[in-house]
Amino acid sequence: MVYRNPEKKNFAERAQHGMIVGIGEETKGYRVYLPKDKKVVTTQHVRNIETLDKEQNQNVQKLYLQDDETGDEEETAGNAAAAASNSKKKSRMKGKKKKGYTRERHVTRSVARRAGDQAAEAAEQEESSGDVVNSVTEVDPRNYGEAMRSRQKEKWLKAIAEELRALEDNGVWKVVRKPRDARVLHTKWVFKTKLDAEELIERLKARLVACGNEQEFGVNYHITFAAVIDMTSVKLILVLARKWRVPAKHGDVPNAYVKAEKEAGLTIYINLPQGMVISEEVLKLVGVESAKELVLELQKALYGLKQAGRLWNQLLHKKLIDIGFEQSLTDMCVYFRWRNGVLLVVGVYVDDLLVTGTEQSAVDAFFGELKEFSVKDLGQASKFLGMRITYDDADGYNLDQEVLIQEMLKDHSMEHAHGVRTPIGPEWNELRGAECEKLPVTGGAEVATVKRFQSLVGSLMWVSRCTRPDIAFAVHKASRRTHDTTVDDWKLTKRY
Incomplete structure (x- = not known):
């Protein structure tokens, strides 16, 4: 990593090697440890970022702590020398500029004094998110090949295995011999680092999707329309939650699309996804010699198919109607139910549910009514549709998309x-x-x-x-x- 110092003169050193140890708290930028100067600075001027493994990160923290006291002394001495050499020039400056210069020196010294506390905090963040440096610099792989070349290869392989296991447990496909002249869709992996509301790494997610752009109308899909909740309705649900003093809860349906049956009368084939291993037993059972002769015949919907969103929406709609909900006339993705004097309101955005009501007990019991979908109760809504949601009794809800x-x-x-x-x-x-x-x-x-x-x-x-x-x-x-x-x-x- 390189730290660029914009204050250097023309023939002076323009950059130094540094190590990122965290993110600035008071000012926007990275906190960078400079081994040469033995100090920590906060700067936005970072280039050529390289990812460190966990062991290297720990070494950085040790150096950080060892050189804290020395860095403080050197920086204080450096500031004193700079002040002495520029005393004549500074004396001619106006009061406003002089005050600004003093504040700048104070901020620089305070960075060095806080080095020990910040190092401890950085170590704590590393423990909670897995890796401070990697959480800042790691980029999600764009395809299977990049994932296999990534430093996070083992974690991505684990995520792939979990996705394949979930799809097989849901009976999404069956392995068959490739029919002659069959239209077979390609598949791809989509990799995503899931962050929580505080922008810390929550988990690594791998999702298998079909290449829906290869589908043909009338051959492997018919209708594709699927409604999603309007953003005005989301805010209205939060307003109702505030009025009723019952914080809105967030529910998530894992692998929602694969819970819906495929369209009747259609046969859809997909290629074997990368990373999927076919056992010798399966090869013998199907009657082929090589996995190249196999394809997967879909029994349920799959992410990426043009009609998958519609099929899931129809399934969830039917379930909500069966348990007594009514669909709003103004927004097709808002449902409400009156029961025993208690009103319950549900907003649906694909596989995300936002729920509130006039009584907390009714809201808590709602997700149990959808147990066949294995809905996850994520508790009080803190992140929904990419928005960070904060709530307190005094000020209500605050939304941001930082x-x-x-x-x-x-x-x-x-x-x-x-x-x-x-x-x-x-x-x-x-x-x-x-x-x-x-x-x-x-x-x-x-x-x-x-x-x-x-x-x-x-x-x-x-x-x-x-x-x-x-x-x-x-x-x-x-x-x-x-x-x-x-x-x-x-x-x-x-x-x-």
């Missing part, structure tokens, strides 16, 4: 970008009628393309709809440029 926004910044290499006061400037008006370079339709992973622009605008629209209505006008302006996108459009949209 984690999602940070992920968006990382995806577009903007972790160290500076904020602006306004989401839109006069630049948009200057683009009218101007001839600008068009964005390419295709390109590499680091190339700005029309597809990446559309993805960015879509993410911004979701954020503006959920928690940031202040950027709605600017995002609406950007959405007009999704099919005739220029390089300047890309630059201005990244401003948001």
Whole structure:
């Protein structure tokens, strides 16, 4: 890792090797230990980040603690020398600038003094999240090959095994000989590091999905529409929870799609997923010599299929109606039930449930009524649809999407970008009628393309709809440029 010091002069050393030991608390940036200077600084100027294993992280913490006292002395001496050499220059400065310089020196010294406390805290965070450095720098694999080359290979293999076991336990497929002229869909693995509301690693998740883009209408799918809850309804449920003084609870249905039966009259085949091992016993049972002659015939829906969301929604709807719920006339994904003078309200977003009611006991008992779906009771809602939810009796609910926004910044290499006061400037008006370079339709992973622009605008629209209505006008302006996108459009949209 390299720490860039912007205060160095032209011919002075511009960078130093450092080690990330945590994330800044008071200022935005990384806390970096500099072995050469024996001190810890907080900075955004980090380049060439390399992931350390757990043993290396522990060594960093030991050095961090050993050099704390020495670093404090050296930095104090360095500040005194700098103050003496610049005393004449500083005496000519105005009072405002002089006060700012004093504050800067105070902050620098306080960083060194807090080194021991911060090291202990960093070690505690490492224990809770698994690995401080890796939680900051590890990137989710984009495919099976990257997962096998990752430092987290063993953990990803474990996640893959858990997913395959869950699919087999649910009877999602049966192994058959590949029929002649059969339309076989490819599959892929989607890897995701699940974070909790505090942005700490909760678990590693591997999900097997079918390549639904290979499906043909009328051959292996018919209707695809599936409703999802409107964000206004989510906020209304939270308002009701606040009014009734019954905190909303969050429920999650694991492997929801695979609990629904496939469409009647359709036969869907998928290739054997990467990482799946077929035993000799199964080969003999099917009557083939090699796994290359096998495919999987789906018995239930699978993530990635165009109709999977609809099939699951129909199954959950039927169950809720059977246990006495009624569907709202204004939002198809909001259900309510009056029973013995108690009102219960449920909001559904695919496999996430948001539940509240007039009595806490009724809310607690609700998930037991859906035991056939193995619904997880996640307790009081703290994270829902990418939103962090905080609640207290005095102020009620507060929603933010800090984690999602940070992920968006990382995806577009903007972790160290500076904020602006306004989401839109006069630049948009200057683009009218101007001839600008068009964005390419295709390109590499680091190339700005029309597809990446559309993805960015879509993410911004979701954020503006959920928690940031202040950027709605600017995002609406950007959405007009999704099919005739220029390089300047890309630059201005990244401003948001």
